[in-house]
Amino acid sequence: MSGQFEVSYIRENDDDSPYFRTLSGRKFNTLNPTYLLPADEDEVKRSELHHRMMQFVFQGKNYVGPVKEALQFGVHRRILDLGTGCGFWAISMADEFPRAEVIGIDLAFELCDLETGIPYPNEYFDFIHARSMHTxxxxYPWLLREIARVLRPGGLVLLIEPDLTPKVDGGFARDWSILWETYRNCLTRQRIDVSVPERLEDMLGATGAFENIIKRDGNIPVGSWPKDKHLLSVGQLQWLDYDLFLPALRPMFLELGLTETQARSLIENAQHHLYQPGSMSTQVHIVHGSKKL
Ligand SMILES: C[S@@+](CC[C@H](N)C(=O)[O-])C[C@H]1O[C@@H](n2cnc3c(N)ncnc32)[C@H](O)[C@@H]1O
Incomplete structure (x- = not known):
């Protein structure tokens, strides 16, 4: 979609009703009906928890990889955050790199449907970040080719996607697994490739446009079981994220054909699992690469 470089924003006093619809009591974007997680206050809270959690994972930073190197050349440095949510990451990056222009685009906040392309010219950005947005x-391979198009040669992409099959242990594990299986089935019905997180490295390589591709997967504890203080913070933040995530799935389950009773029981049973003490964990898939010179 080259040639269209405007991104529209919803400002505080604008009437945002054309951009949102209500499903099962939660607010959703209207731009792209495939994306069936809400765009409301609870989702903003969850997005902030996710951002804080990832900062702990990256030892207080907003990224891994040669980001500083990618941003050290050129007069006008540009950073793009794809599926930015309400922009917590983009704002942190603007604080850290005050001379860079940081742009965040999203279905619900800074409006752009990335399924129609990245609305910027070729070789425009130095660094592109896409986190937790493949759903x-x-x-996704086409989005990676779009990323390659708008990244300058030598520019860096950082892709981060949480696993959609979190590890389970004893007790209520079956309930937990069934919820995630249902979630994956819903996404598959929406024609989302649920294997993207574990295939990020191969997919980035398959574009043929990147080199120095490095994979750095991480194990994320869930809950208050870790003894290590740092991991404890990660675990607590991930637990709070899941506590908001489970009820956020209800409208998707109902939209895709589950009855109210089925959706409620799936979510309540998974909540049971989450509320049990135990050493649950999940994985996050992290890959970065530089566009070939
Ligand atoms: C789970 S949130 C993650 C937000 C943020 N990247 C973070 O890591 O905190 C996923 C975001 O991706 C956005 N998103 C999903 N599909 C999109 C699309 N096709 N175009 C633009 N944004 C999209 C959603 O609107 C949502 O804000």
Whole structure:
């Protein structure tokens, strides 16, 4: 979609009703019906928890990889955050790199449907970040080619996607697994490729446009079981994220054909699992690469 470089924003006093619809009592974007997680206050809270959690994972930073190197050349440095949510990451980056222009785009906040392309010219950005957003993209390999198009040679991409099959242990584990299986089935019905997180490295390599591709997967504890203080903070933040995530799935389950009773029981049973003490964990898949010179 080259040639269209405007991104529209919803400002505080604008009437935002054309951009949102209500499903099962939660607010959703209207731009892309595939993405069936809400765009409301609870989701903003969850997005902030996710951002804080990832900062702990990256030892207080907003990224891994040669980001400083990618941003050290050129007069006008540009950073793009794809599926920015309400922009917590983009704001942190603007604080850290005050001379860079940081742009965040999203279905619900700074409006752009990435399934129609990245609305910027070729070789425009030095660094592109896309975190926890593949569940709104039906053709992820195509998005990677778009990323390659708008990144300058030598520019860096950082892709971060949480696993959609979190590890389980004893007790209520079956309930937990069933919820995640249902979630994956819903996404598959929406034609989302649920294997994207574990295939990030191969997919980035398959574009042929990147080199120095490095994979750095991480194990994320869930809950208050870790003894180590740092991991304890990660675990607590991930627990709070899941506590908001489970009820956020209800409208998706209902939209895709589950009855109210089925959806409620799936979510309540998974909540039971989450509320049990135990050493649950999940994985986050992290890959970065530089665009070939
Ligand atoms: C789970 S949130 C993650 C937000 C943020 N990246 C973070 O890591 O905190 C996923 C975000 O991706 C956005 N998103 C999903 N599909 C999208 C699409 N096709 N175009 C633009 N944004 C999309 C959603 O609107 C949502 O804000």
């Amino acid at each position: 709104g993209i039906r053709d």
